[in-house]
Amino acid sequence: MKHFINLKSFILLFLGAISLVSCDLSNDENNTINTSIVDVIKANPNLSSLVAALEENPESNLLNSLSSFGSYTVLAPNNAAFDEFLNGAALSDIPAADLEALLLNHIILTQANAATFVSANENGVFYAKTAGSILIGDERSYLNIFFDVVDDVLSFNGEANVIQANLVADNGYVHIVDKVIKIPSIVDFVVADSRFSSLLGALTAPGQPDFPTILSTPNGTAPAPFTVFAPVNEAFTALETVPTGEELTKVLQHHVIAEENIFINQISTGLESPATLEGDILTFRIQNGFGFIEDGSGNTDAKFISENLDIQAKNGIIHAIDKVLIPNLDN
Numbered sequence: 025m026k027h028f029i030n031l032k033s034f035i036l037l038f039l040g041a042i043s044l045v046s047c048d049l050s051n052d053e054n055n056t057i058n059t060s061i062v063d064v065i066k067a068n069p070n071l072s073s074l075v076a077a078l079e080e081n082p083e084s085n086l087l088n089s090l091s092s093f094g095s096y097t098v099l100a101p102n103n104a105a106f107d108e109f110l111n112g113a114a115l116s117d118i119p120a121a122d123l124e125a126l127l128l129n130h131i132i133l134t135q136a137n138a139a140t141f142v143s144a145n146e147n148g149v150f151y152a153k154t155a156g157s158i159l160i161g162d163e164r165s166y167l168n169i170f171f172d173v174v175d176d177v178l179s180f181n182g183e184a185n186v187i188q189a190n191l192v193a194d195n196g197y198v199h200i201v202d203k204v205i206k207i208p209s210i211v212d213f214v215v216a217d218s219r220f221s222s223l224l225g226a227l228t229a230p231g232q233p234d235f236p237t238i239l240s241t242p243n244g245t246a247p248a249p250f251t252v253f254a255p256v257n258e259a260f261t262a263l264e265t266v267p268t269g270e271e272l273t274k275v276l277q278h279h280v281i282a283e284e285n286i287f288i289n290q291i292s293t294g295l296e297s298p299a300t301l302e303g304d305i306l307t308f309r310i311q312n313g314f315g316f317i318e319d320g321s322g323n324t325d326a327k328f329i330s331e332n333l334d335i336q337a338k339n340g341i342i343h344a345i346d347k348v349l350i351p352n353l354d355n
Contacts, residue, residue: 057194060091061098064193071200073106077127080115084124090131096196097132099169099180101204102187109204128156129167129207135196138178138189145173148331150217156207158243158338160285167207168336170216181205182216210239210252210337219344222260226276231269235276243339247282250340253306253317254279255348256329263348271353277302278320278351285341288333291315304351320351 062078065071078087090096101109115123132152144150156167170181178186184203191198206212214220214227227235241248260266267275280301297306304320315328326347335342 057091057093059192059194061096061193061196061198062087062091064191064198065090065098065100068100068191068200070102071100073103074100077106077115077123080118081120081124083120084127086124086127086131090195092195094195095133095135097134097136098196098198099130099132099184099186099201099205100191100198101130101184102200102202105184105201105203125156125207126204129154129169129205131155132169133166137197138186138199141171141178142173145171148329150219151332151335153336158336160243160249165285165287165336165341167338168213168334169205170208170213170335172216172218181208181212207338210250210340210342211236213335213337213342214239214254219256220254222257223254226260226266226272229268229272232273232276239280239340241339247301248339249283249285251281251284251286252279252340252342253326253345253349254342255345259346259348274302274351274353275348278304278349281306285336287341288315288328288343300351302351306349317345317347317349319349321353323347323350 065078066075078090090098118126131154133155134152136152141152144152150172151168151170153166154169157164158167159165172179172182178189178199180186180201184201184205186199187202188200191200208216214224226232227239238247239250239252241250243249266272278300281298282301284298286297291308291310293309295308297308299305300320302320306320307318309316309318309324314330316324317326317328318324319326326345326349329344329346332344335344
């Protein structure tokens, strides 16, 4: 597939300080720092459970990485958050790979203080890249985290609130949060992001298939992974009539491609998608640096929302769009 250079650049911009590059945590022994993120965490007695989690699997090298020269933001669950998450279990009860994946989900690969997240939010950006990743075919894709500001409180994935911000280290920031943040599925993002509340209402409407369960299918288990083209609330408001019943089912299925994780840089003019769950295909075009979708009924003006592309979940990818896609309902 051809690369979609112009639209891809919108992702990498990510409003300057939040712009993230997909890379592994690294340990650069040629650079030294005075106060590291690990020093900040260890100095706070309310983060002793996080320290224990980082020390539980020394082979992960997370402690060394976060002690070294780099640029990180760590969302640090406090002890009460770990107590709630473990619910009486021990850290050693969690498989090492699962614990490492969970911790990576709390590390953002750039330095961002609270004001940076607030500024990004005000400019329509709601997602950042974490150090967590999933394997798509033979390529690794870095997971997103959703952030929002509600009643002056910065939150992540709709579940963890920042209770103490801007603990400063030489290699980044630590923000203490009140929950352990689970690795998000497509459904988790749709639930967390209020701009998708109309979509969520449609997916859970009476008489519909159990879309939340379907779209929570783990990566690597058919029909996951999914590519979901997610209309924002204004897209539903613009409809003359919101479909119901079997027609709504077909409309919703027309937004989902199964067993595919299609990145925006794989899209080019004239490209046809694999069949959606409903059965029709989608056709893409690039115009003036923006991506558009032609749906099954021939509408050509559904546009990718450029600030929120490639929202990577653990079982697929979401692209926010500004119109509801309508299949060919005459078939």
